[in-house]
Amino acid sequence: DGGITQSPKYLFRKEGQNVTLSCEQNLNHDAMYWYRQDPGQGLRLIYYSQIVNDFQKGDIAEGYSVSREKKESFPLTVTSAQKNPTAFYLCASTPGGIPSTDTQYFGPGTRLTVL
Amino acid sequence: QQPVQSPQAVILREGEDAVINCSSSKALYSVHWYRQKHGEAPVFLMILLKGGEQKGHEKISASFNEKKQQSSLYLTASQLSYSGTYFCGTEGLSNDYKLSFGAGTTVTVRA
Numbered sequence: 001d002g003g004i005t006q007s008p009k010y011l012f013r014k015e016g017q018n019v020t021l022s023c024e025q026n027l028n029h030d031a032m033y034w035y036r037q038d039p040g041q042g043l044r045l046i047y048y049s050q051i052v053n054d055f056q057k058g059d060i061a062e063g064y065s066v067s068r069e070k071k072e073s074f075p076l077t078v079t080s081a082q083k084n085p086t087a088f089y090l091c092a093s094t095p096g097g098i099p100s101t102d103t104q105y106f107g108p109g110t111r112l113t114v115l
Numbered sequence: 116q117q118p119v120q121s122p123q124a125v126i127l128r129e130g131e132d133a134v135i136n137c138s139s140s141k142a143l144y145s146v147h148w149y150r151q152k153h154g155e156a157p158v159f160l161m162i163l164l165k166g167g168e169q170k171g172h173e174k175i176s177a178s179f180n181e182k183k184q185q186s187s188l189y190l191t192a193s194q195l196s197y198s199g200t201y202f203c204g205t206e207g208l209s210n211d212y213k214l215s216f217g218a219g220t221t222v223t224v225r226a
Contacts, residue, residue, distance in 0.1 A: 031212070042117065042202055043157070043216040050212060058213060090156060101164065104147070104204075104214070106156035 002027045004107035006091050011112045013078075013085075021076045021110045023091035030096055032074035033104065036060060037088040046089075049074055078112065086114045116140055118205045120217035127193045127224045135188040135220045137203035146179050146186040147204040147214060150197075157202060161188070165208075190222065198224045 004025045013019045023032065031050045035043040045058030049068040063082025068074050074093075078085045089110045094102035118139040125133050137146060145164050149157035163179035163186055175197075177188045186205075190197055200221045204214035 033213070035216075040218060042120075042218040043204070044117075045213055045215070048213055056213075059215070101145070101162065103159040103162065104149075104157075105159070108156050109154075 004091055004093060004105055006089075006107035006110050008110060009108065011110055013112065013114055015114055016080045018077055018079050019112065021078065021089055021091075021112070023074045023076065023107060025072055025074075025091075025093045025105075025107075027093060027095070027105065028071070029093035029105070030071070031094045031102075032068070033092040033094075034058070034064075034066065034074070034076045035090045035092065037090060037109075043090065046076065085112055087112060117215050118203055118217045120201075120203055120220050122220060123218070124221040125223070127190075127197075127222065129195060129224060129226055130192055133190045133193065133222065135190070135201050135203075135222075137186045137188070137205070137217055139184045139205050139207075139215075141184065142208045143179075143181065143184055143205050144208050145206045146177075147206075148175075148177060148186075148188050149202045149204065150199045151202065151219075152199045160201075193222075193224045195224050195226065198222055 007022045033048040034046040044060050047066040049055035065077045091107040092104045118137050121136045148161040151157040161177050179186045200219040202219045204216045
C-alpha cells in the first residue's frame with residue numbers, strides 16, 4: 001500500500017539534545033512538508049521541499065533543519081536551539097509542487113516530548 | 116498569515132446542519148479543507164480554487180467567496196462520523212507553494 005510513514009510515533013528527548021524525525025513516502029510525490037501542531041493552534045509550516053536537494057523555510061523554521069537527498073525521504077531534525085519543541089509533528093506530501101490543486105497526504109505523525 | 120476560523124467549536128445532534136467559516140486577510144488562490152480525528156493525521160475533504168473549480172467530498176459542500184477572501188464548509192444532515200476538528204488551509208495569489216492553516220473548528224456530533 002502506498003502512503004507516508006513517520007517514525008517513531010512517540011519520542012522522548014532530554015533538553016539540549018538533537019533528535020531526528022523520520023518521514024518516508026512511497027507515493028512518488030515530488031513535494032514534501034513538515035508541520036508542527038500545538039493545541040488550539042492548527043498546523044504551522046516548518047519546512048517544505050518541492051524537489052530533491054532543495055527546500056525552503058516555512059513560517060517557524062528556527063531551531064529545525066531538514067535534508068532532501070532522496071525523493072522519498074524528508075527527515076526533520078529538532079535541534080537544541082528550538083526552545084519549545086514538545087508538539088505533534090506531521091509530515092505531508094503532494095504529487096506535484098503546487099498545493100493549490102493537489103491534495104496533501106499526511107503521515108500519522110510523531111509526538112515529541114521534551115523531558 | 117494564518118486564516119481565522121469560526122466558530123472554535125460546535126456541538127450537533129445527528130441530522131443537524133452546521134457551517135464553518137474561514138477568513139483570510141490576503142487574496143487567495145485556493146482554499147483546502149481537512150478533517151482530523153483525535154490523535155490521527157488530517158484527511159483531505161475539499162479544494163476550492165479561484166475561479167470556482169471545486170474538488171472533493173460527496174457529502175460535504177463548501178463555497179469560496181474570492182472577493183471577501185472567505186470560504187465556508189457546510190455539514191449537512193450530520194452523522195456521528197463527522198465529529199473531528201476541521202481545518203482550512205489557504206494559498207495566497209503569490210503562489211508560494213505552501214498552505215497556511217487555521218486553528219481549527221472542533222465538531223462534536225451526538226446521537
